[in-house]
Amino acid sequence: xxxxxxxxxxxxxxxxxxxxxQISFDVSEGEVVVILGANGAGKTTTLRALCGMVxxxxxxxxxxxxxxxxxxxxxxRLGVAHVPQGRGTFPELSVLDNLQxxxxxxxxxxxxxxxxxxxxxxxxxxxxxKTQAAGSLSGGEQQMLAVARAMMANPRLLLLDEPSLGxxxxxxxxxxxxxxxxxxxxxxxxxxxxxxxxxALNIADRGYVIESGRIEVGGTAAELRSNDAVxxxxxxx
Ligand SMILES: Nc1ncnc2c1ncn2[C@@H]1O[C@H](COP(=O)(O)OP(=O)(O)OP(=O)(O)O)[C@@H](O)[C@H]1O
Ligand SMILES: [Mg+2]
Numbered sequence: 001x002x003x004x005x006x007x008x009x010x011x012x013x014x015x016x017x018x019x020x021x022q023i024s025f026d027v028s029e030g031e032v033v034v035i036l037g038a039n040g041a042g043k044t045t046t047l048r049a050l051c052g053m054v055x056x057x058x059x060x061x062x063x064x065x066x067x068x069x070x071x072x073x074x075x076x077r078l079g080v081a082h083v084p085q086g087r088g089t090f091p092e093l094s095v096l097d098n099l100q101x102x103x104x105x106x107x108x109x110x111x112x113x114x115x116x117x118x119x120x121x122x123x124x125x126x127x128x129x130k131t132q133a134a135g136s137l138s139g140g141e142q143q144m145l146a147v148a149r150a151m152m153a154n155p156r157l158l159l160l161d162e163p164s165l166g167x168x169x170x171x172x173x174x175x176x177x178x179x180x181x182x183x184x185x186x187x188x189x190x191x192x193x194x195x196x197x198x199x200a201l202n203i204a205d206r207g208y209v210i211e212s213g214r215i216e217v218g219g220t221a222a223e224l225r226s227n228d229a230v231x232x233x234x235x236x237x
Pocket of ligand 2 (some may be wrong): 045085
């Protein structure tokens with residue numbers, strides 16, 4: 001398998017406070033990789049570090065190119081889409097406008113139109129609510145919109161920050177099933193950070209556990225499921 005993302009000895013800091021400490025991990029093309037960790041472990045900071053949104057040192061290699069230190073806009077242009085924690089849609093804009101904004105880096109008008117239909121097919125509720133303001137959608141609908149919006153950029157790598165946050169168990173289950181389908185159907189590589197270890201490991205190929213800004217364990221989804229420390233801390237067993 002071809003390595004798509006290779007992170008080596010990455011540090012991240014907010015001002016004088018160091019959050020990530022020498023984290024290293026990789027994601028291969030087509031994989032779903034999950035980063036598990038408790039509140040405050042550094043999951044969001046990890047995704048922000050990949051997107052050039054916090055101050056970092058170390059290396060982030062994306063498809064053979066060093067991107068650490070690059071501007072967020074340049075990283076997006078290379079094909080990295082980020083669904084931030086708390087969704088990241090424009091609440092006052094309509095569903096349709098949000099989706100079209102997601103495609104702003106693309107020049108292929110026809111492809112964009114086709115993809116709009118594709119994501120409306122995947123999430124029929126969004127089609128029904130096309131003209132509705134994003135901010136008036138339910139939590140689950142907003143999360144669908146955030147994912148569809150990110151997919152409108154036709155990304156190589158989709159970064160999802162705690163997509164289960166604030167959603168009811170059944171909706172979370174449905175959403176994760178969709179992530180699995182999107183990965184299989186479009187081949188989009190995914191890096192998901194989550195506290196909901198059970199569902200995330202269901203669709204993940206591999207995973208890592210981050211604690212206090214350090215990666216403590218890594219392995220296949222099956223290996224993590226059978227790791228005693230992981231079971232105890234994240235799987236409630
Ligand atoms: N802008 C900031 N300035 C200073 N410290 C910050 C800032 N953002 C986050 N932190 C701190 O960095 C640490 C890691 O935060 P981060 O948001 O990455 O955690 P997380 O794993 O995503 O947690 P959660 O599951 O609660 O979302 C926390 O201790 C947090 O207080
Ligand atoms: Mg977070």
